[in-house]
Amino acid sequence: MTRDAAISHVTDYFDAGTFQSDLAGLVAFRTESQNPAQEARDESLRYLKEAMLPRLEALGFACEIIDNPDPRGGPLLLGERVEAEGLPMVLTYGHGDAVLGQEGMWREGLKPWEIVEEGERLYGRGTADNKGQHLVNIAALEAVLATRGSLGFNTRIVIEMSEEVGSVGLPEVFETYKGRLTADVLIASDGPRLQPEVPTMFMGSRGGTTFDLVVETHEGAHHSGNWGGLLADPAMILAHALACITDARGQIKVPEWRPDSLTDSVRAALRDLPVAGGEGPAVDPDWGEESLTPAERVFGWNSFAVLAMVSGVPEAPVNAISGWARATCQLRYVVGTDPEEVIPALRRHLDAHGFERVQIRAHDRGFFAATRLDPEHPWAQFVGASIRKTAGELHVLPNLAGSLPNDSFTDILEVPTIWVPHSYRGCSQHAPNEHILKPVSRDALRVMAGVFWDVGAGGTPAS
Secondary structure, X not given: OOHHHHHHHXXXXXXXXXXXXXXXXXXXOOOEOXXXXXXXXXXXXXXXXXXXXXXXXXXXXXXXXXXXXXXXXXXXXXXXXXXXXXXXXXXXXXXXXXXXXXXXXXXXXXXXXXXXXXXOEEEOOOHHHHHHHHHHHHHHHHHHHHHHOOOOOEEEEEEEOOHHHOOOOHHHHHHXXXXXXXXXXXXXXXXXXXXXXXXXXXXXXXXXXXXXXXXXXXXXXXXXXXXXXOOOOHHHHHHHHHHOOEOOOOOEOOHHHOOOOOXXXXXXXXXXXXXXXXXXXXXXXXXXXXXXXXXXXXXXXXXXXXXXXXXXXXXXXXXXXXXXXXXEEEEEEOOOOOHHHHHHHHHHHHHHOOOOOOEEEEOOOOOOOOEOOOOOOHHXXXXXHHHHHHHOOOEEEOOEOOXXXXXXXXXXXXXXXXXXXXXXXXXXXXXXXXXXXXXXXXXXXXXXXXXXXXXXXXXXXXX
């Protein structure tokens, strides 16, 4: 009944190959929440019923699978394990849905719904986002229970099947079931480590707003010889409109999009954090806000991106001036940016620069608001100390650069949120060839067993 014994237990679980085989079973479920077909919806329900429910019930959870109140979303599983009144209540979370499998786009020898092992990598859709991550946490809970005979705390769990479509329905579920979901802290996992060999902890995430900019100048396409110089070119207008949103190095020029929340304490938390190196593309040192460090640009500031652009027929261009052009754009924003003002501020900015004819069409897909917990929060300090005890070192972020449904936990359930990611930045999340690293998974199991052991050992922050 020692902390080391619990960590040894979960290490044996990995070394025996059981983690890999368990993950293979989860990946085999084709849980594509972005696929509107009924078969995909059925698969999401089957994931909860056949993969999650038996394992959680064996762990002592009383579980219920509920329908999503939003017809665009999949079902959710709510579970609770209560050992005694007065013990800390830890909420955890995972999502079993994945993005589209993208069959036929993976490298030869790889398939999205089958685990393929190559060296230190385990390939398969959902390995990194998020099946492997919530499997780590469930296995860590099992290791603590098997070693101690009890967890030493009460716990609740949410497994949703709609995160990849904006967690539609999750806020409504949290409002309806708030009394069954309140907790002292959320400890969950999603996203990547900064470096594979060093655990990362973050306490919030950037928000995101996605929209189309559209220019429509005339009906149909017209011969560029006969009409060139007479008809306005929508692609040219759109390009100039985009150029007024940022300067040539991507520095944001919309005043309301420039946050005021990069405080001295946030700068201190971000100082010396690595954002370059490792797998993935090289960081462009001359891109983004010139006065900021790379870490401040991605974790403490807003970023604007053009996700896609089109005019005419790119795959078969003809000698004609198109009548339209469209760019799909996204603003990733930190705390200190009013999400309700993102689109109105852009409208004012475009109008002020003479681009009244550029339409803004907001996407109807839900997105997540920006959140951030002070790194000095007692629960952040507690979990951080536990991770350092196991791993020796830790990277601490005020918020993730990406987006998560963290606002539902902070704004509706009003719980402090601690995220300990178990993937890495080169995992090809949302792309073909998605994978996790075996050494990261093994280390993550050990880290989380240590965290859950320490929560049950007492001395947790007062609620």
